[in-house]
Amino acid sequence: MLTACGGGYGGGSYMPPSAPPPAVASSYTVTSLVSDAVIAAAHTDANLVNGWGVAFNPKGYVWVADNGTSKSTLYDGNGVPQSLVVSTPDAPTGIVYNGTTDFKLTQGGVTGASPFLFATERGMIAAWAPSVAATTAVATYDGSAAGAVYKGLAIGSFSGVNYLYAADFHNMRVDVFDTNFARVSLPGGFTDPGLPAGYAPFGIQVIGDKVYVAYARRAATGDDEQAGAGLGVLDVYTTGGALVRQLVNGGALNAPWGMAMAPADFGSNANMLLVGNFGDGKINVYDPADGTAKGTLNGADGMPLVIDGLWGIAFGNGLNSQPSNTLFFAAGPKDETHGQYGRIDVK
Template identity: 65%
Template sequence: MAPPPVVMPPATTLFNVSKLVGDTAGSAAQTDAKLVNAWGIAFNPAGFVWVANNGSATSTLYDGNGVPQSLVVATPPAPTGIVYNGSADFRASPFLFATESGKIAAWSPTADRTNAPAVVDGAAAQAVYKGLAIATWNNANYLYAADFHNNRVDVFDAGFNKVTLAGAFRDPALPANYAPFGIQAIGDRIYIAYAQRESGGDDEVAGAGLGAVDVFDTGGNLLKQLAMGGALNAPWGMALAPSNFGSYSGKLLVGNFGDGRINAYDTASGAMAGTLSKADGSAIVIDGLWGIAFGPGVNSQPTNTLFFAAGPGDETHGLYGRIDMR
């Protein structure tokens, strides 16, 4: 009787990193001076990527090769997270922004093509919104803003009214000095990346093992703590890898702002599945890494290419790029 065949584990997929756009000449293939501390990214499903530029209070648009588009949108100071809205809710505004200045802003081409005015002002509550997500709960659309200063998630209905959901997005097992940093809707779940908050301030603390990722339903009820410590280091960006992303297919990718690495986690067990690496086997490290997202499949933006935004040089510069399988 022949011995059973030996099943080898799949080879770890390696990647190429391309620097598409930078704020200074020579830092990337294209130059855009407005791309300063590039933070959140969101795709128009039938168009281009929109990047929230924290350092210039703008949003700029690019195709998958980094070619700048003519539209530049002004936002309130210090934008962070950005989401695409395909519904008639939220005043039919296709793109919505959160800001560290405590404002939520909305862009509608029929209202003001080059400006995204504030529609929510959380300054009185000292809100510092580090991230933004959009999802549905009980057949209604909501915005979810990660308020790092007040250690909470603020939720807004389709008319931008602040509401309270039963779950309240609380995890009693988190360290007291952890606060919601990044937030991402994936399917019918809300993933929140927590970072340690500096004493007396509103910046994150970087360091090996500092961070957590929780999974909630869209009503704010905690489902599980997916990851705590380990390879996390001030995590912010999150994206679910598609089924054609090599050995990391179907994994939750978590980008660390603290050390610039992108780690992969099993969505069921929370087990770490590896760190995205270059051809020589060394880990990909992107200084000041913020948003990560897969393309929509148009304008040279493949659905299995991971695009990223970053604020290198301690958030004084900007970078937009892509990560492709070799």
Template identity: 55%
Template sequence: MALVRSTLFKLTLSAALAASLAGCGGDGNSVQPVGYKSSVVVSDGGVPASNTDANLKDGWGIAFNPQGFVWVADAGSQKSTLYDGNGVPQQLVVSIPAGTNGPAGPTGIVFSGANNFAVSQNGVSGTSAFVFATLAGTIAAWSPTVNLTSAVTVYDDAAGAAEYTGLAIGADNGAGRLYAADFHNNKIDVFDSAFNKLTTSGRFVDPSLPAGFAPFGIQAIGNSLFVAYAKQDSSARRSVHAAGQGVIDVYDMSGALQKRFATGGDLNAPWGITIAPSNFGPFSNKLIVGNFGDGTLHAFDPQTGAAAGALTQRSGAPITIAGLWGIAFGNGLNAQPTNTLFFAAGPNSGSNGAYGRLDVDQ
């Protein structure tokens, strides 16, 4: 009987060890790390891509039509181009009109379809679907019933020499608002739903902001505005690229400072900001920040601002996207999964353009 018990014990122990080793990869099929796969799906030809579109020059902001395709703000061509999730160019191309101070390269873009931002031209009026902020200091809005192939300039800050590098949309006490980051003049301009510029004295001020930093990118998340600050160069027109050169603040929709979210660390001229869904691999439900300065992406706890790490390939190598600007998750239509992070970029110092995607790779 003792022999039987001993044999049973050995068999049980062997089975337990085998199961344990299998769970640890001891059977030769080790558990693979999870990372992200980056692919450029369309470019102007300056970088390898699945598709080519000559209008895609220095892609900045991106915004999804909730019921359609993504729109990319092409600063280098003064246009906006549309793509599906595989980078196939769509027929519609929208031009952004020049401002008083010259060509108006669009930077920030928002979908405004349900916010009553009406636009008029040649006696025809309609609700705008997309609104753009430009480097010429203009705000331009597009309505398909007003002008199918061109946006309409609704505000021109020629006198103030604004250079808008970002745009967000939200509501303050139920009233529609646009928020434009003026990097050159170190301020955020606010507009109502009729595109009137509002007085914001004392708003969007961080008394502890390091000297030389100015609002670069801006993103509405819930009832808060996340403002990404970059350091200005001597001309106050370009951002300084170096490790730690970045700040992110959180404001309410009226411009009152809520908190400092992140300072220095992995930030390097940050611009794109978004929240990951619950099925985005290791960084599910994290706030994702894209650095224009070094092309890397980093995750943060959305409540505390604690750094959670860099987005990497499955090998552990960091993902780097030259000239990285806008980032946003898909809308679930037209091969645009809700857990795929899409991006726009202006590689080669903005002389080229690219649009791509990051998918969970496991």
């Protein structure tokens, strides 16, 4: 006689299957590697004032844009300053590594590749080509007449052509440059009809094949950002400037600037989008697929890490004591009057 079909309990003491344990949130440690001697650090570098953009040479050292001294300084993963110090146009902000053969610099009849490119708050784009000027980044575009104030810089390609993307905070737009450093327009235009009034591009980063733009609210006067809880928007665009989605609006954002995608070995925040707040120094964690907030990077006490004046964040290149799962950062503590470079490791 058929009494049952399918699976069933065969007798004896029954213990229901236990639910998987909740994921344990990782904690992280902050190490201050370099400062201009005001903030405690392992090393001192007087050039490091208001450290802003961070870019890794994939075969060498990190480069930091020093906004307060108009320099770029190099460090290993322990914070040891390197001998090369590059002068830049006044007030550099964003910096990118250029691994292409484009964006060449020509000066005095000499042409050379430019592995590092800069943007400045004075509306300049500049290129460092060691065969042209060994210790100087030379201005290749001057947008000061139009009032440009570039707070960030990114590099990417669209339809097989390489471009630079600069966040113009004053004119509230993303400026795009071709390989000859000429301003051009792309089909999408980097416009978001849902952007709140008064917000302007602040930070910008190419991650994968998308351009992430972090918007901050402009202060009532001048060209500074307004800090405050919820004052930030994060958009995702194609490299052609078409809006993919408004990923985050308000919430934990507070004058957001630095952005990085966490690798698979970054603890419980693996493969998440990290967004650093200049406004309150916290690093927010988001699901890159839909913008769901996942909290912040926290210390061993369970409290959010706070880095005064936090600007650029980037993972290491796996060389020179710069692990690929260590998040390095630059900052301008004490209202941008001093500088710090450090690292954040999974505890």
